[in-house]
Amino acid sequence: MGVVLNLEDGKRVAASIQDLVDLTAADMGRVNELILSKAGSDVEMIPEVANHLISSGGKRLRPMVTLAAAQMFGYAGDGHVKLATSVEFMHTATLLHDDVVDESGMRRGKKTARMIWGNQASVLVGDFLLGQAFRMMVDVGSLDALDILSTAASIIAEGEVMQLSAAKNLETTEDEYFAVIKAKTAALFSAAAEVGPVIAGATRTDRAALRSYGMNLGLAFQLIDDALDYGGSSKDLGKNVGDDFREGKVTLPVILAYRRGTAAEREFWKKAIEDNESDDAALEKATGLLTRHAAIADTIGRARHFGEIARDALAPLKATPQKAALLEVIDFCISRVA
Amino acid sequence: MGVVLNLEDGKRVAASIQDLVDLTAADMGRVNELILSKAGSDVEMIPEVANHLISSGGKRLRPMVTLAAAQMFGYAGDGHVKLATSVEFMHTATLLHDDVVDESGMRRGKKTARMIWGNQASVLVGDFLLGQAFRMMVDVGSLDALDILSTAASIIAEGEVMQLSAAKNLETTEDEYFAVIKAKTAALFSAAAEVGPVIAGATRTDRAALRSYGMNLGLAFQLIDDALDYGGSSKDLGKNVGDDFREGKVTLPVILAYRRGTAAEREFWKKAIEDNESDDAALEKATGLLTRHAAIADTIGRARHFGEIARDALAPLKATPQKAALLEVIDFCISRVA
Numbered sequence: 049m050g051v052v053l054n055l056e057d058g059k060r061v062a063a064s065i066q067d068l069v070d071l072t073a074a075d076m077g078r079v080n081e082l083i084l085s086k087a088g089s090d091v092e093m094i095p096e097v098a099n100h101l102i103s104s105g106g107k108r109l110r111p112m113v114t115l116a117a118a119q120m121f122g123y124a125g126d127g128h129v130k131l132a133t134s135v136e137f138m139h140t141a142t143l144l145h146d147d148v149v150d151e152s153g154m155r156r157g158k159k160t161a162r163m164i165w166g167n168q169a170s171v172l173v174g175d176f177l178l179g180q181a182f183r184m185m186v187d188v189g190s191l192d193a194l195d196i197l198s199t200a201a202s203i204i205a206e207g208e209v210m211q212l213s214a215a216k217n218l219e220t221t222e223d224e225y226f227a228v229i230k231a232k233t234a235a236l237f238s239a240a241a242e243v244g245p246v247i248a249g250a251t252r253t254d255r256a257a258l259r260s261y262g263m264n265l266g267l268a269f270q271l272i273d274d275a276l277d278y279g280g281s282s283k284d285l286g287k288n289v290g291d292d293f294r295e296g297k298v299t300l301p302v303i304l305a306y307r308r309g310t311a312a313e314r315e316f317w318k319k320a321i322e323d324n325e326s327d328d329a330a331l332e333k334a335t336g337l338l339t340r341h342a343a344i345a346d347t348i349g350r351a352r353h354f355g356e357i358a359r360d361a362l363a364p365l366k367a368t369p370q371k372a373a374l375l376e377v378i379d380f381c382i383s384r385v386a
Numbered sequence: 387m388g389v390v391l392n393l394e395d396g397k398r399v400a401a402s403i404q405d406l407v408d409l410t411a412a413d414m415g416r417v418n419e420l421i422l423s424k425a426g427s428d429v430e431m432i433p434e435v436a437n438h439l440i441s442s443g444g445k446r447l448r449p450m451v452t453l454a455a456a457q458m459f460g461y462a463g464d465g466h467v468k469l470a471t472s473v474e475f476m477h478t479a480t481l482l483h484d485d486v487v488d489e490s491g492m493r494r495g496k497k498t499a500r501m502i503w504g505n506q507a508s509v510l511v512g513d514f515l516l517g518q519a520f521r522m523m524v525d526v527g528s529l530d531a532l533d534i535l536s537t538a539a540s541i542i543a544e545g546e547v548m549q550l551s552a553a554k555n556l557e558t559t560e561d562e563y564f565a566v567i568k569a570k571t572a573a574l575f576s577a578a579a580e581v582g583p584v585i586a587g588a589t590r591t592d593r594a595a596l597r598s599y600g601m602n603l604g605l606a607f608q609l610i611d612d613a614l615d616y617g618g619s620s621k622d623l624g625k626n627v628g629d630d631f632r633e634g635k636v637t638l639p640v641i642l643a644y645r646r647g648t649a650a651e652r653e654f655w656k657k658a659i660e661d662n663e664s665d666d667a668a669l670e671k672a673t674g675l676l677t678r679h680a681a682i683a684d685t686i687g688r689a690r691h692f693g694e695i696a697r698d699a700l701a702p703l704k705a706t707p708q709k710a711a712l713l714e715v716i717d718f719c720i721s722r723v724a
Contacts, residue, residue, distance in 0.1 A: 091548045145513060149506040168487040171509055172546045175483060178513075179540030182520055186532045194524045194532065202517030208510045210429045 063379030065107065071373050072115040075129055079111050082133040086180045097161050097173040101140055104156045110240040111136045113265075113374065117244025117258050120370035127188040127247045134197060135240045137181035142204055142236075144174035149212065150295060154288065193243040200239035207231025216296045216322050218306050218314070225300050226267070229274075234266030241265075241374075257361050261374065264358035269381045271351035274299035275344050276385050278335060290331045296321045300350065304343040305334075313337055348385055355382050401717030403445065409711050410453040413467055417449050420471040424518045435499050435511040439478055442494045448578040449474045451603075451712065455582020455596050458708035465526040465585045472535060473578045475519035480542055480574075482512035487550065488633060492626065531581045538577035545569025554634045554660050556644050556652070563638055564605070567612075572604030579603075579712075595699050599712065602696035607719045609689035612637035613682050614723050616673060628669045634659045638688065642681040643672075651675055686723055693720050 069076075087098035111132035118128035146152070147160040148167045154160060162170040178201070185194050211228045214220045241262030245254045277292040278301055292299055298321060306317045319325040320334060338344050355378045365371055407414075425436035449470035456466035484490070485498040486505045492498060500508040516539070523532050549566045552558045579600030583592045615630040616639055630637050636659060644655045657663040658672060676682050693716045703709055 089544055089547075091544050091551060093547050093551050094544065145509050148509055167505070168550050169547065171483050171486055172543055172550060175516075176540055176543035176547065178516065179536060179543050182536035183533070183540055186529060186536050189529055191524060191527055191529070195521070198517060198520035198524050202514055202521055205510055205514035205517050206427055206429055206432065209427075209431050209507065209514065212506050212510060213429060213431050 063376050063383045065109070065112070065373075065377055065380050067369065067373040067376055068112050068116055071119065071369055072112045075115045075119075075132070076108065076112060078126070078129045079108070079115070079132050079136070082129060082184075083136060086133065086137070086184065087177065089176070093165065093169055094173055094176055097144075097165050097169050098140070098177060100158070100161050100164065101143060101155070104158050106139075106156060108136060109269075109377070110139055110236060113237065113262065113377070114240045114244050116370040116374055117241050118248050119244075120365070120368055120374075121245050121248035121250040121254060123244070123248035125247070127190065127193075128244060130184045130188045131193055131197075131243045131247065132240075134181040134184045135236065135243075137177045137184075138197070138201060138204070139236060141174040141177040141181070142208075142232075144170045144177070146208070149208065152291075152295075154291075188247065190243075190247050192246045196239045196242050196246065200235045203231045203235040207233075207235065214298065216298065218298060218302070218317055218321055220298045220303060222300065222303055225298070225303055229267060229270040230263070233270040234263045237266030237269065238262035254365065257365060260361035261358045264354040264361065265378055265381065267354040268351040268358065268378065271300060271347055271354070272381055272385045275301060275347040275351070277301075278338055279344055279385065290326075290334075293320065293331055293334055294326045296324060296326065300347045301338050301343040302334075304346055305337050305341045308341040308343070309337060348382070351382055351385075355379075401714050401721045403447070403450070403711075403715055403718045405707070405711040406450050406454055406715055409457065409707055410450045413453045413457075413470070414446065414450060416464070416467045417446070417453070417470050417474065420467060420522075421474060424471065424475070424522065425515065427514070431503065431507055432511055432514055435482075435503050435507050436478070436515060438496070438499050438502065439481060439493070442496050444477075444494060446474060447607075447715070448477055448574060451575065451600065451715070452578045452582050454708040454712055455579050456586050457582075458703070458706055458712075459583050459586035459588040459592060461582070461586035463585070465528065465531075466582060468522045468526050469531055469535075469581045469585065470578075472519040472522045473574065473581075475515045475522075476535070476539060476542075477574060479512040479515040479519070480546075480570075482508045482515070484546070487546065490629075490633075492629075526585065528581075528585050530584045534577045534580050534584065538573045541569045541573040545571075545573065552636065554636065556636060556640070556655055556659055558636045558641060560638065560641055563636070563641055567605060567608040568601070571608040572601045575604030575607065576600035592703070595703060598699035599696045602692040602699065603716055603719065605692040606689040606696065606716065609638060609685055609692070610719055610723050613639060613685040613689070615639075616676055617682055617723065628664075628666075628672075631658065631669055631672055632664045634662060634664065638685045639676050639681040640672075642684055643675050643679045646679040646681070647675065686720070689720055689723075693717070 083102055087102060088095050114132040114135050115128055143155065144161060147155060147162050148170050152160050153163055185197055207228050211232060214224060214228065238259050242255055242259040245258050274292065278289065302317065306314055316333065320330050358378050359375060362371055362375060421440055425440060426433050452470040452473050453466055481493065482499055485493060485500050486508050490498050491501055523535055545566055549570060552562060552566065576597050580593055580597040583596050612630065616627065640655065640659065644652055654671065658668050696716050697713060700709055700713060
C-alpha cells in the first residue's frame with residue numbers, strides 16, 4: 049500500500065478524498081443545510097460561536113464517511129443525513145471543549161472560539177451542540193445507532209480525561225498513548241462508519257467491517273496528525289508547526305524520541321515538556337532529535353500499519369464506488385504527511 | 387396554599403420531602419448503586435471528580451421526582467431507575483460545567499471540583515457523565531423518553547448561554563429572567579417528571595400533567611434559590627449568602643429592586659453588579675434595598691404563583707401516595723425560604 053498512487057505514465061499523484069467528496073456531494077448538501085439549521089437558536093451567541101468553527105473549513109471527513117457507509121449498503125432513507133450531522137456536531141462540540149482544555153489560541157488557522165467569546169461560551173455552546181446531536185439521533189429512531197453514538201460520546205470524554213491525566217508525563221508508554229488516541233479520536237471515526245450499515249440494516253459482519261475500518265482509520269489519522277505537528281506546513285494543517293511541543297503534549301513522536309534518547313536528551317525533553325522550556329531554539333533541537341531517532345518516520349510507519357488493517361477490514365465487501373472511495377481515504381490520511 | 391402545614395393541635399410544621407424520600411427509598415437505593423457504577427472508569431480521575439460532587443449531599447430531588455412519577459402510574463419495570471440516574475447525571479454534568487462558567491469556588495459547602503482538579507477536568511468529566519446519561523437512556527429503549535431528555539439537554543445549554551449573554555445586564559427584564567430559568571432549571575424538572583408517565587405508558591393527558599407540574603415546580607425552585615441567596619443561612623444552602631451578588635448575577639430580587647429603585651439606587655446597583663463593587667458593605671446596602679422594595683418577598687410571591695400552577699397541574703389525577711408526596715415537594719421548595 050502506498051501513500052501515493054502510481055499512474056500508468058509513471059507520474060505519482062497524491063491520494064485525495066475527491067471520490068468521497070463526489071459520491072457524497074448531494075447528501076453533504078443536505079448535511080450542510082441541517083448543520084446551519086440545527087446550530088440555529090434565538091440565543092444569538094449560539095449560532096455565532098457554532099458557525100465560527102463550523103465555517104472554518106474542516107474537511108467534514110467524518111460525516112462523509114457516515115454517508116458513504118450508508119450508501120454502500122443501499123440505504124434509501126434520509127436518516128444517514130441526520131446521523132452524519134450528529135457525528136459532525138459531536139466532533140465540533142469536542143473541538144470547542146478541547147480548545148478550552150488545551151487553552152489553545154488557534155484552530156484551523158483562525159482564532160479559537162474561546163479567544164473571541166471566552167471559555168464560558170465555548171463550554172456551553174459545545175453542550176448545546178451535543179444536545180442537538182442527540183436530538184437528531186433520536187429523530188432517526190434507531191436504538192442501535194443511538195447506542196453506538198452515545199457510547200462513543202462517553203468514550204471520547206474518557207479519552208480526553210485520560211490524556212489530561214497523562215499530560216506532560218514523558219513516561220507515558222506507547223500503549224497508553226494508543227489507548228488515548230483510540231478513545232479520543234478513533235472511537236468517533238469508528239461510530240461514524242458503523243452507523244451507516246446499521247441504519248441500512250446490513251449484517252453484523254458488515255457492521256463489524258465498517259466499525260473496524262473506522263477505528264483503524266481514526267488511529268492512522270491521529271498518528272499522522274501528531275507527526276504533522278512536527279513536520280507539516282502551517283498552511284496545510286491550520287495550526288503552527290510545534291503547537292503540540294509548545295503545549296507540552298506527549299505524542300508518539302516525543303514518546304519514541306524520549307525512550308530512544310540518551311540521558312542528556314531525556315533531560316532536554318523534561319525541561320521542554322515539563323518545565324515549558326519550549327521556545328523556537330528548543331523546537332529546532334527537538335526536531336533534530338526526532339529525526340536522529342527516526343521518531344517521525346516510525347510514527348508514520350505505525351499509521352501505515354493501522355491503515356493496512358483498515359484496508360483489510362473492508363476487503364471482504366463487494367466492490368462499490370463507496371468502498372473504493374473509503375479505501376482512498378486511508379491513503380489520503382497518510383499522504384497528508386508525505 | 388401555605389408554606390407551612392397546620393396540624394390539628396395548631397402547631398405549625400414545615401413541609402418536608404420525607405414522604406417522597408420514603409416512597410422512593412427502595413428505588414433510590416438502586417439509583418445510588420447505578421450512580422456509583424456508571425460514574426466508574428478505569429481512568430481514575432473520572433470517579434474522583436464525579437464522586438466529589440455526587441457525594442456532596444445534594445437532595446437528589448430530580449431523580450426522586452422521576453421515580454415517584456413512574457410509580458404513580460403503576461410502572462413495574464426497572465427503566466425508571468435508569469432514567470432517574472440519567473436525570474441526576476445530566477444535573478451533575480450541568481453543575482460541573484456551571485462552576486467553570488461561573489468561576490465558582492464553593493458548591494454545597496465544599497470546594498468545587500474545578501478548584502481541586504481544575505477547569506479542564508470539570509469540563510471533561512461533565513462530558514463523560516452526559517455521555518453515560520445518554521447510554522442509560524438508550525438502554526431503557528424508550529424513544530419518547532430519549533426525545534424528552536435530549537431536548538431538555540439542548541434547552542438547558544441554551545438557557546445557560548442566554549444567562550451568559552445577559553450577564554451583568556441590569557436592564558434584563560423579568561420576562562427575560564423567566565426565559566432563562568425556564569430553560570436552565572425548569573426544563574430538567576419538567577423532563578424528569580414527564581419521563582415517569584412516559585415509560586409507564588400513561589395517557590397524553592397524564593404526561594402533560596406531569597410535564598406541567600415539573601416545569602412550574604422548577605420555576606418555583608429556582609426563584610426560591612435566588613431569594614435564598616440574599617436571605618437563607620449559609621448552612622442550609624451550602625453556599626454563602628451573597629454569592630450571586632458577588633458574582634454580579636442579575637436574579638429576580640435584583641431586577642425588581644433595580645426597576646423599582648431611585649436613580650441613585652440604580653447607580654449603586656450598576657457599580658455593584660457591573661463594576662464588581664460588591665464587598666460586604668455593598669452587600670449590606672443591597673440587602674437593605676431589597677427589603678425596602680419588597681424584592682425578596684415578591685420573588686417568593688412569584689414562586690408561590692408557579693407552585694400553585696404545579697399543584698393544579700396534578701389536580702385531576704387520582705389520589706395516590708405519590709401524588710400527595712409530589713404536592714408536598716412544592717410546599718417544601720417554597721418553605722426553604724420561610
